Amino acid sequence: xxxxxxxxxxxxxxxxxxxxxxxxxxxxxxxxxxxxxxxxxxxxxxxxxxxxxxxxxxxxxxxxxxxxxxxxxxxxxxxxxxxxxxxxxxxxxxxxxxxxxxxxxxxxxxxxxxxxxxxxxxxxxxxxxxxxxxxxxxxxxxxxxxxxxxxxxxxxxxxxxxxxxxxxxxxxxxxxxxxxxxxxxxxxxxxxxxxxxxxxxxxxxxxxxxxxxxxxxxxxxxxxxxxxxxxxxxxxxxxxxxxxxxxxxxxxxxxxxxxxxxxxxxxxxxxxxxxxxxxxxxxxxxxxxxxxxxxxxxxxxxxxxxxxxxxxxxxxxxxxxxxxxxxxxxxxxxxxxxxxxxxxxxxxxxxxxxxxxxxxxxxxxxxxxxxxxxxxxxxxxxxxxxxxxxxxxxxxxxxxxxxxxxxxxxxxxxxxxxxxxxxxxxxxxxxxxxxxxxxxxxxxxxxxxxxxxxxxxxxxxxxxxxxxxxxxxxxxxxxxxxxxxxxxxxxxxxx
Amino acid sequence: xxxxxxxxxxxxxxxxxxxxxxxxxxxxxxxxxxxxxxxxxxxxxxxxxxxxxxxxxxxxxxxxxxxxxxxxxxxxxxxxxxxxxxxxxxxxxxxxxxxxxxxxxxxxxxxxxxxxxxxxxxxxxxxxxxxxxxxxxxxxxxxxxxxxxxxxxxxxxxxxxxxxxxxxxxxxxxxxxxxxxxxxxxxxxxxxxxxxxxxxxxxxxxxxxxxxxxxxxxxxxxxxxxxxxxxxxxxxxxxxxxxxxxxxxxxxxxxxxxxxxxxxxxxxxxxxxxxxxxxxxxxxxxxxxxxxxxxxxxxxxxxxxxxxxxxxxxxx
Numbered sequence: 001x002x003x004x005x006x007x008x009x010x011x012x013x014x015x016x017x018x019x020x021x022x023x024x025x026x027x028x029x030x031x032x033x034x035x036x037x038x039x040x041x042x043x044x045x046x047x048x049x050x051x052x053x054x055x056x057x058x059x060x061x062x063x064x065x066x067x068x069x070x071x072x073x074x075x076x077x078x079x080x081x082x083x084x085x086x087x088x089x090x091x092x093x094x095x096x097x098x099x100x101x102x103x104x105x106x107x108x109x110x111x112x113x114x115x116x117x118x119x120x121x122x123x124x125x126x127x128x129x130x131x132x133x134x135x136x137x138x139x140x141x142x143x144x145x146x147x148x149x150x151x152x153x154x155x156x157x158x159x160x161x162x163x164x165x166x167x168x169x170x171x172x173x174x175x176x177x178x179x180x181x182x183x184x185x186x187x188x189x190x191x192x193x194x195x196x197x198x199x200x201x202x203x204x205x206x207x208x209x210x211x212x213x214x215x216x217x218x219x220x221x222x223x224x225x226x227x228x229x230x231x232x233x234x235x236x237x238x239x240x241x242x243x244x245x246x247x248x249x250x251x252x253x254x255x256x257x258x259x260x261x262x263x264x265x266x267x268x269x270x271x272x273x274x275x276x277x278x279x280x281x282x283x284x285x286x287x288x289x290x291x292x293x294x295x296x297x298x299x300x301x302x303x304x305x306x307x308x309x310x311x312x313x314x315x316x317x318x319x320x321x322x323x324x325x326x327x328x329x330x331x332x333x334x335x336x337x338x339x340x341x342x343x344x345x346x347x348x349x350x351x352x353x354x355x356x357x358x359x360x361x362x363x364x365x366x367x368x369x370x371x372x373x374x375x376x377x378x379x380x381x382x383x384x385x386x387x388x389x390x391x392x393x394x395x396x397x398x399x400x401x402x403x404x405x406x407x408x409x410x411x412x413x414x415x416x417x418x419x420x421x422x423x424x425x426x427x428x429x430x431x432x433x434x435x436x437x438x439x440x441x442x443x444x445x446x447x448x449x450x451x452x453x454x455x456x457x458x459x460x461x462x463x464x465x466x467x468x469x470x471x472x473x474x475x476x477x478x479x480x481x482x483x484x485x486x487x488x489x490x491x492x493x494x495x
Numbered sequence: 496x497x498x499x500x501x502x503x504x505x506x507x508x509x510x511x512x513x514x515x516x517x518x519x520x521x522x523x524x525x526x527x528x529x530x531x532x533x534x535x536x537x538x539x540x541x542x543x544x545x546x547x548x549x550x551x552x553x554x555x556x557x558x559x560x561x562x563x564x565x566x567x568x569x570x571x572x573x574x575x576x577x578x579x580x581x582x583x584x585x586x587x588x589x590x591x592x593x594x595x596x597x598x599x600x601x602x603x604x605x606x607x608x609x610x611x612x613x614x615x616x617x618x619x620x621x622x623x624x625x626x627x628x629x630x631x632x633x634x635x636x637x638x639x640x641x642x643x644x645x646x647x648x649x650x651x652x653x654x655x656x657x658x659x660x661x662x663x664x665x666x667x668x669x670x671x672x673x674x675x676x677x678x679x680x681x682x683x684x685x686x687x688x689x690x691x692x693x694x695x696x697x698x699x700x701x702x703x704x705x706x707x708x709x710x711x712x713x714x715x716x717x718x719x720x721x722x723x724x725x726x727x728x729x730x731x732x733x734x735x736x737x738x739x740x741x742x743x744x745x746x747x748x749x750x751x752x753x754x755x756x757x758x759x760x761x762x763x764x765x766x767x768x769x770x771x772x773x774x775x776x777x778x779x780x781x782x783x784x785x786x787x788x789x790x791x792x793x794x795x796x797x798x799x800x801x802x803x804x805x806x807x808x809x810x811x
Contacts, residue, residue: 161623162647345621373583373620418712421688426619428743434688440786442688462710486738487776488751493544493808494771495801
């Protein structure tokens with residue numbers, strides 16, 4: 001029963017969360033479930049979310065891992081597949097590989113402090129799932145949508161629109177496929193091993209779940225030592241022989257409860273007044289956890305001085321409006337690609353080396369497929385990590401993530417002596433406008449301090465004469481002055 | 496280079512010049528009659544200019560002078576209306592054609608027996624924003640028209656532009672290619688590059704590759720595309736005029752409630768009228784500086800000489 005409830009809840013969560021990624025119709029403009037994920041909450045220091053998740057773990061065990069985390073039920077799916085193909089699939093108790101768990105966590109913290117957020121994003125479970133949803137599921141969804149739109153167009157209905165399907169980034173696609181293969185393989189053959197060795201969220205929550213109030217308990221009176229529970233446990237955490245459970249690794253899947261024919265396993269409060277907790281066992285993990293914390297504290301000042309951007313391209317990359325600076329993005333973004341997926345104009349793309357090694361796969365603005373809508377603030381609204389901070393439309397109008405650079409030597413007005421003005425036409429703030437040139441022609445002139453970096457000019461320029469250079473620290477765009485000499489009444493035909 | 500080569504080059508250059516002139520003559524010879532199909536029909540006005548009314552009554556008044564919708568739409572015709580829906584702007588910001596005018600034109604066309612009325616624009620901003628936010632999608636659906644997507648290359652087909660000089664081939668929207676008659680319904684706006692935009696520049700939205708139009712010589716390419724399949728009627732919506740910061744506009748401060756409408760079968764005449772009206776609103780712009788209008792006249796697309804035309808001026 002408990003297992004069914006948790007599976008239904010988890011499927012509902014992953015379903016809604018996934019729809020948040022792949023939705024094309026703008027139906028789920030503000031995905032909520034993305035905002036209660038542990039990794040993003042930690043990086044954005046959303047204290048309320050963190051407190052709730054930790055409190056839930058202290059109260060109920062790792063419900064985050066069993067219900068909230070999309071990668072949890074995702075792994076259970078592969079695990080279920082393996083059980084389908086092999087009915088006799090058995091697990092058994094394994095000792096916790098504590099050094100690996102805490103070692104990975106410590107290494108990730110150090111990597112983050114040194115600016116290699118990329119590595120954290122690779123294994124942060126929500127982000128790993130997000131990239132798979134964006135890179136692998138969404139294209140399928142788009143294909144289905146386009147097929148549907150094609151059919152409805154044939155029947156004379158234009159209610160559905162086709163959507164462009166394109167490759168956003170080879171790196172991200174490869175990473176998503178590798179994530180699928182690696183995590184799929186591990187969960188198919190080794191249950192939730194990923195969650196209890198590599199996953200940093202699993203390690204952190206595992207620390208708290210040792211003390212959880214509600215937990216799986218073995219009734220030693222009823223237990224007949226059949227060890228069925230241990231064989232069913234995909235977290236390898238039930239030591240049936242000794243009737244003990246490693247709660248730091250229990251992901252709360254409730255498989256064991258159904259496995260026990262004696263009804264010896266229950267999920268609940270202690271039956272007797274609090275059994276004394278084995279101090280020595282707890283102490284060690286606590287110590288390691290604190291050690292990691294110490295390492296973190298020791299490295300923090302150095303990291304703050306560490307150079308956040310690596311080797312630079314000749315062009316300065318442009319981080320999304322609201323991200324404030326390359327540094328802020330680098331510190332907070334785990335590359336879940338929710339913004340990339342949600343960007344209606346297909347401007348946000350996963351970065352290659354634009355931000356350096358640490359920022360691989362973080363969102364970067366590219367204008368080959370479109371340009372940033374002047375009034376759109378979707379990326380800043382959806383970001384769960386605090387990497388792109390929320391912007392109001394008014395704030396966005398004054399945010400300058402990059403500014404226009406005009407190369408007159410490439411402009412066709414200058415070279416071919418032909419009229420154009422496409423750039424000025426696309427500029428929402430007239431930061432690029434046309435001024436008189438030779439022979440009655442007009443040629444672009446820029447006012448970079450007014451530029452909002454939307455990239456309309458770069459997108460439309462037929463000659464690559466206009467481009468946007470990113471600001472590593474975003475600036476404030478100067479608001480344009482209103483033109484005078486406008487008559488608002490009293491005119492006639494004029495001819 | 497010896498003398499023979501020089502002479503050859505000279506001959507070739509001469510031949511090319513001749514061809515070029517012929518091109519102009521062709522355009523002139525062919526487009527004027529097709530544009531002004533009823534130019535000889537003196538019972539109709541050549542240009543109707545209406546002021547001081549709401550959008551729908553102004554359109555109705557103009558059409559009355561021009562011979563009514565029946566002059567253009569025959570029973571069973573497939574009709575296309577091409578407004579300007581280029582920008583993610585609400586009607587109040589005057590970035591796009593007034594939805595009421597589009598809706599009324601649909602109602603009139605259907606009443607005249609049109610088998611279908613399709614509406615589209617190859618938007619600059621994202622179509623999924625422009626169509627609904629402009630108010631046009633909703634108005635079209637309510638009026639019984641069909642809002643057709645135009646944001647995918649698959650909606651366009653390659654056509655020859657036999658009378659084109661720069662533009663010999665273009666990807667034109669299927670709706671235009673397949674229709675019997677189409678209406679060009681732009682809004683009057685300031686334009687950073689062209690100073691003013693109305694009927695001519697609205698043709699940008701029937702082709703797929705804007706960059707090719709820009710790089711191939713903007714005015715020539717627009718003039719060329721106008722020869723492909725001339726619109727039956729050009730209706731310039733100036734109910735609201737985007738006086739400054741066009742063609743997008745930044746805020747309501749750029750917009751003037753001008754309450755006017757100009758309609759003609761002659762694209763140059765209607766832009767001339769709209770241009771003269773516009774320069775009253777934005778006094779920073781001189782009519783003589785709006786060069787694409789005389790350029791179009793030189794290409795033979797119509798006439799700027801309004802005095803020679805039968806112009807009806809109506810104040811409601």
